[in-house]
Amino acid sequence: MNYHVSKTTLGENPKFEYPKPIFLEEMGEEGLKKLFSEFYDLIVDSDIGNFFPQDEEELEKVKAHNVKFFIEAAGGPKDYTKAVGHFDMLKTHEQFSITEKARREWLGTMEEVLRKTDISDEAKQSFWDFLETFSKHTVNVDEKQELEDLVVKKG
Template identity: 35%
Template sequence: MELTIKEYPFGERPEVTRPNRDFLKHLGESGIRKLVDDHYELLRESKFNPLFPQDKAEFEAAKLRSSDFFIQALGGPEYYNQNRGAPMLVKRHANFKITREARQVWMQCYQKLLPELKIPEDLIVSYWNYLDVFSSWMVNSED
């Protein structure tokens, strides 16, 4: 399975295609939460750790918000909307300097985790393709 990180010109907003909802059906909410937890733990070890809350409780809350978002994006309950309102992620991330390199590291963490999942490959690729485009929208700094 090839999970390639695509490069997009700065400021380009390619169309986001929702991932196959069967990804959630196979992993369940607990599986999505574990995936996000594992992802955040890898990010915590990266040089981009400062972009994430340093306080343990705030870090755990960030993981919860992220997993709520992905559960909702996969067709699950609207936990994110109920707790945070409409997902305006570009706006919510505007205060953080997110470079192409930061996106690369974010994606590389998923690149490591996704192949470990015991679910059909086509579901992993669908989720990967969603993450690849979705993450490009968060890049807000050229340097």
């Protein structure tokens, strides 16, 4: 299993492949719900926790909603698209300022949960490879630029 993370180049729009069917076959929808429940519990205590609701009830809603995307991406029912009307994660993340550092924190948290998940390496690798590339599409802020903007604002 290789949890390699390669660097994002802003605006590069890399091609990605959805996870292989074997991933959903081995995890099952219930397994994915459990995985993402653990993931979001860790995310709220991470360096990017400030992006997510800290209120437990709100977080449960986020878990129940967001996992639909991952079940659909893994080849399951299209419940996310039915609920939201699109499957466009770029659009969804535009409203947040996401840096490469934030992406790495997100992926690092996912790695922590995946390491404890008992499925085949082939299934796990295909999910990781999807996330590693797909997450590049959520990065929309140049870290250096962000720091410079902060300095300018502080005057």
